[in-house]
Amino acid sequence: MNLKKLNRIAGYVCMLLFCLSVGVKAQVTKPDINKVLHVAEEQYKSYLKLYPNAALYPRSVNKDGSIRLVKSKDWTSGFFGGNLWYMFYLTRKGKWKNEAIRHTETLENEKYNKTTHDLGFVLYNTFYKAYHTTHKNSYKEVLLEASRSLSSRYNPKVGAIRSWDFKPFKYPVIVDNLMNLEMLLWASKVSGDSSFYHIAVSHADVDLKYRFRPDHSTYHVLDFNPASGELIKKQTFQGYADSSCWARGQAWAIYAYTFLYRETRDSKYLVQAEKAADYFLSQTDLSHDPIPFWDFNDLEIPNVSKDASAAAVVASGLLELSTYVVAQKRYYEKAQAILSALCTDEYLARAGTNQYFLLKHSTGHRPHHDEIDVPLIYADYYFLEALYRYQHYKNLKDVL
Ligand code: GLY
Numbered sequence: 001m002n003l004k005k006l007n008r009i010a011g012y013v014c015m016l017l018f019c020l021s022v023g024v025k026a027q028v029t030k031p032d033i034n035k036v037l038h039v040a041e042e043q044y045k046s047y048l049k050l051y052p053n054a055a056l057y058p059r060s061v062n063k064d065g066s067i068r069l070v071k072s073k074d075w076t077s078g079f080f081g082g083n084l085w086y087m088f089y090l091t092r093k094g095k096w097k098n099e100a101i102r103h104t105e106t107l108e109n110e111k112y113n114k115t116t117h118d119l120g121f122v123l124y125n126t127f128y129k130a131y132h133t134t135h136k137n138s139y140k141e142v143l144l145e146a147s148r149s150l151s152s153r154y155n156p157k158v159g160a161i162r163s164w165d166f167k168p169f170k171y172p173v174i175v176d177n178l179m180n181l182e183m184l185l186w187a188s189k190v191s192g193d194s195s196f197y198h199i200a201v202s203h204a205d206v207d208l209k210y211r212f213r214p215d216h217s218t219y220h221v222l223d224f225n226p227a228s229g230e231l232i233k234k235q236t237f238q239g240y241a242d243s244s245c246w247a248r249g250q251a252w253a254i255y256a257y258t259f260l261y262r263e264t265r266d267s268k269y270l271v272q273a274e275k276a277a278d279y280f281l282s283q284t285d286l287s288h289d290p291i292p293f294w295d296f297n298d299l300e301i302p303n304v305s306k307d308a309s310a311a312a313v314v315a316s317g318l319l320e321l322s323t324y325v326v327a328q329k330r331y332y333e334k335a336q337a338i339l340s341a342l343c344t345d346e347y348l349a350r351a352g353t354n355q356y357f358l359l360k361h362s363t364g365h366r367p368h369h370d371e372i373d374v375p376l377i378y379a380d381y382y383f384l385e386a387l388y389r390y391q392h393y394k395n396l397k398d399v400l
Contacts, residue, residue: 042351120180178256
């Protein structure tokens with residue numbers, strides 16, 4: 001072969017490589033919503049056939065492979081009803097609305113529960129959607145009663161709502177607690193009772209003061225002296241170490257500071273949401289999988305479990321956050337990348353497997369050796385929510 005011919009072939013190869021690289025770059029993988037809906041239709045149909053009473057709620061999978069069902073007082077009881085609402089919103093099929101209503105109404109008694117900070121997870125995820133969809137006053141009243149119960153856990157000395165009642169903590173305020181403030185902010189708007197607003201904002205401000213390290217990673221638990229209101233300790237309960245960053249805790253912060261900005265328009269919350277998001281994304285960018293390990297600082301990485309639930313919470317939060325900031329495109333694309341990864345066979349279950357859950361590979365409570373690398377109902381909830389937000393991105397404010 002002469003030199004001229006060789007040069008020509010080399011030219012063709014270069015051109016081909018360039019076209020391929022442009023093609024690859026331009027080709028954005030989008031989440032396959034239809035694939036998810038197909039899996040969800042099958043999983044939920046089978047689950048409801050087996051458990052028709054709506055008296056227990058699916059949470060996760062036990063070590064022996066059986067499904068873990070919980071009572072209404074469990075912090076996760078509201079997610080399945082929430083998923084059924086999202087199935088209705090995503091498909092507009094009336095059967096999902098009927099099931100959503102059944103799995104909402106059986107939770108009602110929790111509105112009197114003053115022993116937990118989780119009433120937003122339990123009741124707002126369900127009754128807010130029931131009220132928003134049907135405009136039935138009784139659903140609104142449930143949420144107002146629940147907001148009174150949640151407010152009863154507020155201590156003005158600390159300026160925050162107490163998260164847990166168990167020892168060794170004195171007055172623990174955990175990052176997850178922020179999520180339940182959305183119900184209070186809503187309750188203030190619909191009732192005109194500003195005390196709900198003041199409690200929520202005071203809690204958020206105390207959290208903002210102590211929660212973040214200089215790199216904008218989060219501590220899990222802030223423990224206070226309830227008599228003086230002084231901070232005693234910053235530590236963890238569900239993370240790897242007091243000094244580490246638990247991935248789901250960081251996800252809760254991103255999601256919550258974003259809605260705190262939406263509801264108050266106070267830019268300090270938006271700034272914090274962005275910084276927390278940038279920290280999260282800087283950690284996941286390092287590994288070529290947008291789904292994080294359960295804690296960013298586990299010394300055994302990469303030989304530890306992932307947490308799809310943290311990824312789903314962040315995807316949903318980033319979609320909203322993207323609409324408020326200059327870095328809109330970046331956050332939108334990251335959310336899209338996370339959702340696309342969750343739609344692959346690596347994370348999305350095949351219908352008929354995974355005990356009726358959608359996503360695999362979440363981590364609940366690793367330090368307690370519980371729910372490690374399992375499906376979790378709240379991973380599915382934020383996944384469906386994020387897909388719904390993604391589907392309605394152009395009019396996102398109408399579906400928040
Ligand atoms: N709110 C409890 C958890 O995130 O595991």
